[in-house]
Amino acid sequence: MAHVLVVTSGKGGVGKTTSAAALGAALARGGERVVVIDFDVGLRNLDLVMGAERRVVYDLIHVIQGTAKLSQALIRDKRIDTLFLLAASQTRDKDSLTDDGVERVIRELRPSFDWVICDSPAGIERGASLAMRHADFALVVANPEVSSVRDSDRIIGLLDSTTEKAKNGEPMEKYLLLTRYDPVRAGRGEMLCVDDVLDILCIPLLGIIPESKEVLNASNTGTPVTLSNPTSAPARAYNDAARRLKGELVPLVVPSDKNTLLNKLFGRRAA
Amino acid sequence: MRLMDLFGRQRSARAAQHRLQVLLMHERSAGGRADLIPILREDVLAAIGKHIPVDSDKVQVRVERGDGVSLLEIDIEISNLTQRILERRTSAFGLGQTGPR
Numbered sequence: 001m002a003h004v005l006v007v008t009s010g011k012g013g014v015g016k017t018t019s020a021a022a023l024g025a026a027l028a029r030g031g032e033r034v035v036v037i038d039f040d041v042g043l044r045n046l047d048l049v050m051g052a053e054r055r056v057v058y059d060l061i062h063v064i065q066g067t068a069k070l071s072q073a074l075i076r077d078k079r080i081d082t083l084f085l086l087a088a089s090q091t092r093d094k095d096s097l098t099d100d101g102v103e104r105v106i107r108e109l110r111p112s113f114d115w116v117i118c119d120s121p122a123g124i125e126r127g128a129s130l131a132m133r134h135a136d137f138a139l140v141v142a143n144p145e146v147s148s149v150r151d152s153d154r155i156i157g158l159l160d161s162t163t164e165k166a167k168n169g170e171p172m173e174k175y176l177l178l179t180r181y182d183p184v185r186a187g188r189g190e191m192l193c194v195d196d197v198l199d200i201l202c203i204p205l206l207g208i209i210p211e212s213k214e215v216l217n218a219s220n221t222g223t224p225v226t227l228s229n230p231t232s233a234p235a236r237a238y239n240d241a242a243r244r245l246k247g248e249l250v251p252l253v254v255p256s257d258k259n260t261l262l263n264k265l266f267g268r269r270a271a
Numbered sequence: 272m273r274l275m276d277l278f279g280r281q282r283s284a285r286a287a288q289h290r291l292q293v294l295l296m297h298e299r300s301a302g303g304r305a306d307l308i309p310i311l312r313e314d315v316l317a318a319i320g321k322h323i324p325v326d327s328d329k330v331q332v333r334v335e336r337g338d339g340v341s342l343l344e345i346d347i348e349i350s351n352l353t354q355r356i357l358e359r360r361t362s363a364f365g366l367g368q369t370g371p372r
Contacts (some may be wrong), residue, residue: 053294054336057308067309069328090298220287 002035002113004106005245006135007177008159010151012122014143015179018215018225019238020119021049023139025224026235026242028083032114035074035084037105039131040121041097044088050077051222052085061089064101070108079227084113097130106134115245124158133163137173139206143180144192149200152176156203175206177241182211183254207241208254209234233257297336308334308343315345323349 007020017038024036037060038046047053052075058068063086070086077083086105089096109116120131132138138159142152156174165172178197186193198205214232218225226235226242233255240250312332319325329348334341 048290048294053290054297055334057332057334062309071328072331217283220283220290222286222290 002033002110002116003245004110004116004118004134004136005139006118006120006132006137007139007141008120008128008132008155009122009141009148010124010128010155011143011148014141014148015177015209015215016122016141017046017049017119018219019139019141019177019179019209020117021046021224022218022226022235022238023242023245024115024117025050025077025080025083026226026239027115027245028077028080029226030242030246031082032246033082033084033112034115034117035086035109035113036117036119037086037131038088038119039097039127040119041088041092041094041127042090043121044090046119047075047085047087048222049219050085050224052077052087053222056087059087059089060105061092061096063105064098065096070105079223094125094127097126099130099133102130103134124154128155129158129162132159135163135172136165137175139175139177140201140203141177141179142197142201144178144182144186144194144197146192149192149197152201156201174203176201176203177206177209179209180211181208181254183256205252206244207237208252209237209241210254210256212257214257293336293338297341308332311343312345316347319347326350 007016007023009016020036024034028034036046036050038044039060040046041061044059047056055075058073060073062068063070063073073086075085075087077085106116106118118131118135121127140152140155140159142148159172159174160166163172176198178194181194182191185191194205194208210233212232212234214229214234215225218228221228225232226238229235230239236255240252240255243250312330316325316327316330325347329350331344331346333344333346335344
């Protein structure tokens, strides 16, 4: 039975889609069966980040409306055969996303996958609310920046009040993924440091993803960063986070591309 | 090292530009016909369904959108039973025979 995980943030542009794709690919490369669902109806981008934009025939809305079967809408990744994508509709109204429909899709996916990763749209409206509603736990993606942390706090409030788990009186597990982190600037006091963010949000930390040019390189080519350059700092950070999701104890460090001579000599060549 | 770095980065930016051009060309031209593929699928299935029973669950539709040409693949699984019906019909019409007996 799958773990259903929502990747959410409130604020846009903090790295939800990048993180959903990178973690999904990292888990799938370890042999887990993973499906990543794009909930951003009207503004889908997960297909582009995962390099499947030319292959989308059916999407989540087709499945919800019964135009296509789930098996017809799942797009298998060309690099890892246990990784699947369920795209969002680019053309439909976001009102076509219904609570019953989303619940049915997730219920149908649970038995055949180990992980169902729901990539939430930004904001707190219908798409975001439905992406989190049926999740077992949440990954809150935040940047060390005031507006992102404020929006994350708002999202944590919604996770605790509007999800099915919350409505059933169960605690909703939430983890923080801090992205675009620059340890040097944080050390100089120019950026909120990890502890500052944790003090405010008060949820456990799943991982710290360092700011890196590899993230843009990866999205340029439509490859999750954990596959495009697995030895790069963000890829190692995402791989560690994926292992923690599976329950492994992995020491929390911020990987860097700059610290070792070996990285300098061979890091780029792995790309 | 610097040169390789530069080269690598240029390559990924060019890849991004190319992927966006192809994607946006398709999205812009789709306009009001965004559901063209489901419509084509229904028409093709209806045409085939006139002759043989088709289980809509046993149909896989794939596309690969390319620069100049896009490929639409429709795989229809025909069961052995359907196959036999088909053979019987074609032989009743005198089709499917290679020559006079």
